[in-house]
Amino acid sequence: MSFSTEVKNELCRVSMQRTCCTRAEIYGALLHASVFSHKEIRLSAENMTVVRRLQALLQRAFFVECEPQKAGRKQQLVLTEPAQIGRVFDALGYDCKSHITYHINRNLLEEDCCIASFLRGAFLMGGTVAGPDKKSHLELKTTHQSLAGEETSLMLDLGLSPKQARRGSAYLLYFKDGASAEDFLTRIGAPHAAMELMQAKVEKNLRNTINRQVNCETANMMKAADASARQIAAIQALIDSRGEDAFPGNLWETVRLRLEYPTDSLSELAQRFDPPISKPGLSHRLKKIIELAEKED
Ligand SMILES: [Zn+2]
Structure with a gap:
């Protein structure tokens, strides 16, 4: 009907x-x-x-x-x-x-x-x-x-x-x-028909919101994976050219954890330090590694 x-x-x-x-x-x-x-x-x-x-x-x-x-x-x-x-x-x-x-x-x-x-x-x-x-x-x-x-x-x-x-x-x-x-x-x-239209609209909005959130999370995960891949490439390049010595001070621990946990997000990885470090702190260290690798080129 x-x-x-x-x-x-x-x-x-x-x-x-x-x-x-x-x-x-x-x-x-x-x-x-x-x-x-x-x-x-x-x-x-x-x-x-x-x-x-x-x-x-x-x-x-x-x-x-x-x-x-x-x-x-x-x-x-x-x-x-x-x-x-x-x-x-x-x-x-x-x-x-x-x-x-x-x-x-x-x-x-x-x-x-x-x-x-x-x-x-x-x-x-x-x-x-x-x-x-x-x-x-x-x-x-x-x-x-x-x-x-x-x-x-x-x-x-x-x-x-x-x-x-x-x-x-x-x-x-x-x-x-x-x-x-x-x-x-x-x-x-026809209030029942009107209600049916209204409910369909609410459900559709809800579905759209959920899809947007899922898409957003996926995008964030892709971005994190991309960043991690770049960091690991930089680490490999530095190790190949200069070995462990390429990483001054506390950078070696960062390198070790990144290689061990390549799929971790920044905050997950920051929690693995002993004691844990802050997300901006980790981000700063990783940036430093990328910079070192760029200098090598
Ligand atoms: Zn009347």
């Missing part, structure tokens, strides 16, 4: 208690319907759960009975009877004789609960959202420019700021950042 389907199934479980919200939800769906005119209303979807929801909304909001019909991979709800279409138009405050202009009747969407319900209906018809395993993307598609503009202002009323784009003949409202997509889903009634 795609994540969009999962989200829509969750949206279809939102209760239909409030009359104002029921009407707002089917209104949002109708403005994204395949056909919404005074001659015909046609709502189609592949997801049967969505079709059943729309059927129930039509019944509750307008007392219109309508059975789904199969059309290819989709199921459709089709209204052609003038009396039924008239009831829908009346309830939404549209003049039955005029053409639908795809302007939103804001009188029906005064409360935040109704705006959220409207957007839920719109998303059921025209929305998609990328799953937790993908890059964050949620979009709402319409073929009407005016509708895209007015839906943007509805979202702004809820504190959401979608971006707008055009794809062919379609107008898109979309969220690319995860937090906004999660907010949107929570507002329209």
